[in-house]
Amino acid sequence: MPVKFTELDLKPEILNALKKKGYADLTPIQEQTFPHVLAGKDLIALAQTGSGKTAACAIPVVQSVDPSLNEVQALILVPTRELALQYVDEISWIAAETGVRAFAVYGGFSMEIQKSKLAHGVQALVATPGRLIDLLYNSPLRLADVRYFVLDEADEMLNQGFLSDIEFVFSCMVHKHHTMLFSATMPDEIKRLSRHYLKDPVVIELNLEQKAPSSLSHWFVQIQPHHRFEKLLELIDAEKPAQAIFFCSSRNGCEKLYDHLKKKAKSVEQIHGGLDQNKRTSLFRRFKKLDIQYLVATDIASRGLDFSHTTHIFNYDLPHNPEAYTHRTGRTARMGREGKAITLVMSKDVRNLGSILRVNRIEPQWIGEKPDLAAAKKKKHADSGQSGQNRRSGRRNFRHRHPAKQKSE
Numbered sequence: 538m539p540v541k542f543t544e545l546d547l548k549p550e551i552l553n554a555l556k557k558k559g560y561a562d563l564t565p566i567q568e569q570t571f572p573h574v575l576a577g578k579d580l581i582a583l584a585q586t587g588s589g590k591t592a593a594c595a596i597p598v599v600q601s602v603d604p605s606l607n608e609v610q611a612l613i614l615v616p617t618r619e620l621a622l623q624y625v626d627e628i629s630w631i632a633a634e635t636g637v638r639a640f641a642v643y644g645g646f647s648m649e650i651q652k653s654k655l656a657h658g659v660q661a662l663v664a665t666p667g668r669l670i671d672l673l674y675n676s677p678l679r680l681a682d683v684r685y686f687v688l689d690e691a692d693e694m695l696n697q698g699f700l701s702d703i704e705f706v707f708s709c710m711v712h713k714h715h716t717m718l719f720s721a722t723m724p725d726e727i728k729r730l731s732r733h734y735l736k737d738p739v740v741i742e743l744n745l746e747q748k749a750p751s752s753l754s755h756w757f758v759q760i761q762p763h764h765r766f767e768k769l770l771e772l773i774d775a776e777k778p779a780q781a782i783f784f785c786s787s788r789n790g791c792e793k794l795y796d797h798l799k800k801k802a803k804s805v806e807q808i809h810g811g812l813d814q815n816k817r818t819s820l821f822r823r824f825k826k827l828d829i830q831y832l833v834a835t836d837i838a839s840r841g842l843d844f845s846h847t848t849h850i851f852n853y854d855l856p857h858n859p860e861a862y863t864h865r866t867g868r869t870a871r872m873g874r875e876g877k878a879i880t881l882v883m884s885k886d887v888r889n890l891g892s893i894l895r896v897n898r899i900e901p902q903w904i905g906e907k908p909d910l911a912a913a914k915k916k917k918h919a920d921s922g923q924s925g926q927n928r929r930s931g932r933r934n935f936r937h938r939h940p941a942k943q944k945s946e
Contacts, residue, residue, distance in 0.1 A: 540568050547600055550634035555596075558630065564589035569741045570717075571597060579738040580717045581731055590719045591843065594687050595628045598661055601685065604636035607658030608682040614664055614706065616694045618643040618814055619821055619842055624663040624689070637661060644668045645814040652676045666694065666702035673709060680709050691720040691727055693840050700726060707734045722860065753870035756879045757890070758904040765881055766797055769853065772879055772904070773802075778849035780824075783833045784865050786854035794853055795833040804830035810837050839864040845874065852880035855889055859896035879904070 539562035542555050555561075563571070566584045573580050574597040584590055594613065602610040615621050621641040628639035639661040642651045648671065655662075655678055664672075672678045686706075688694070694703060716735050720727060731738055760768045769783075783798070785791040788809040795807035806829050808820050817837070823829050827846055832838065839861065847869045856862040862880075870876025882890055887908075894901055 539563060545571065547596070548635060551596065551599055551631060554631050554633050560592075564593070565743055566590055566741070567593045567596070569743070573739045573741075574715075574717060575600065577715050579715055579735040580741065581723075581727075581735065581738045582717070582719050582741045582743075583721065583723055584719075584741075584743040590689065591624060591627045592631070594689065594717060594719065595624070595631050598685055598687075599628060599632040599635055599637050602637055602660045604638070604660060606660070606682065609655075609659055609662045609678070609680065610682050611661040611685040611687070612664065612669075612680060612683045612706075613661065613687040613689060614666060614669065614694070614703065615689050616665065616697055616699065617690075617840065618645065618665060619818065620690065620840070621663045621665055622818060622821075623843060628661050628663070632661075639663065642668045642672060643814075644671075648672065648675070652678075666699045666706070670702055670705060680706075681712060683710055683712075683714050685715050685717065686710060687717045687719070689719045690840060691718050691730075692722045692724055695724060695726050703730065721863065752874060753866060753876045753878060754902065755866070755899045756877065756902050756904055757882050758879065759906060759908045760881050760883060762883055765853070765883075766794070768881065769851065770801060772851070776849060776877070776879070778877075779830075780827065780844070780847045781831050781849040781851060782838060782844070782847060782865075782868055783831065783851045783853050784839065784856070785833065785835060786857065788835055790854060791833055791835050798831065798833060802831055804828075805833065806831075807833040808838055809835040836861060836865065839868065842868065844868050848876060850876070850878040852878070855880060855882060855886040856893065857889065859893045862893045863897055882908070 541562055542552060542560060545563075547555075566582060567589050570580060570582055570593045574593075582590065582593070598611040598613075613624055615624060618641075621643050625639045625641040628637070632639065637660050638658060640651075640654050640659040641663040642655075643665040644667050648668075651668075651672065655672070655676065673680075688703065694700075716738070718727070718731060718735065718738070758768065758772070773781075783794060785794055788811050791807055791809045795805065799805045806820055806824070808817055812820075820829070820832070821838075821842065824832050825844055825846075836856075850866050850869050852862070852865060856865055866876075866878040869878065880890075893899070
């Protein structure tokens with residue numbers, strides 16, 4: 538039987554907020570992390586996307602900080618502006634009746650306004666690494682009262698090159714504090730960080746034998762490149778998704794698909810790194826509120842963001858690696874809800890597809906004819922070998938016809 542929030546020794550104000558939101562049972566990661574966090578233990582939590590990690594951090598933070606102390610007592614470091622805003626939204630509704638104030642700081646927004654807000658008292662600060670360091674150098678912001686330091690999407694922060702920034706923030710907190718590290722994967726750099734900065738951390742690893750949520754079904758369809766958009770329209774017509782994200786691997790591909798799709802559907806928007814941050818934030822908020830039905834996106838929309846109403850993910854382009862597939866498809870089937878991921882597969886995708894299925898332990902379901910992946914992979918290797926042989930033969934023939942060139946090589 539799942540543990541209920543009412544069984545925990547939480548402030549009545551927090552329980553009221555959870556009840557209003559319809560939260561009754563803890564998710565597995567919340568159930569396993571709460572006792573350690575509330576006991577003040579350092580923690581490393583590895584869990585699938587959509588497992589309730591944000592609330593697993595936010596609820597103990599609101600429970601533990603002192604609203605009468607106008608200093609930052611909880612610092613949450615995240616890789617993107619969008620995730621920072623999502624965290625503040627989560628903390629704010631949980632803390633609505635407690636007096637705990639949360640605020641987000643990030644680049645691309647007035648630092649003077651952020652300084653003013655911090656001066657009026659913030660207990661829970663959510664920050665991207667670059668802007669936090671700017672404020673530490675150029676404002677009275679101090680971290681001496683931080684009791685909880687949270688690194689969320691830690692693997693993504695390392696992917697984005699924030700390692701030295703993270704280490705600098707750690708160096709600013711020499712006093713006693715508790716550290717919580719949330720991540721989807723455990724690369725070597727995170728292991729090194731944990732050995733160096735965390736004190737005897739509790740390690741929680743959920744669903745090691747199953748990378749993808751059980752409520753998420755994975756469907757694949759083999760297509761020819763020139764029939765790709767037509768097939769996508771057929772799938773949309775057959776599935777009739779309540780809300781969907783269509784992932785492309787490049788900004789150019791995103792713009793092209795958006796141009797085609799907006800002629801066929803009423804509620805379509807696009808999002809990619811070429812849009813300014815205010816526009817991106819507005820689109821994410823509108824999508825979250827169901828004001829947008831279809832969102833064409835690059836991988837900028839694939840990490841950490843909670844779109845609870847999204848029923849379908851369409852991979853118009855196959856992701857480049859298994860981790861990207863996990864994060865894309867993790868935008869649906871969140872918190873135990875049902876979701877469906879449909880991936881369009883071309884012959885050039887065979888090698889990457891095999892890796893995605895193997896690493897994420899996915900048993901694929903096929904729409905239409907199922908390709909012979911093993912045969913296609915062998916053919917690709919054979920073609921690659923023949924191509925290499927032709928190139929070598931061409932070089933030999935070139936040298937035979939142009940002996941003078943051989944010396945200059």
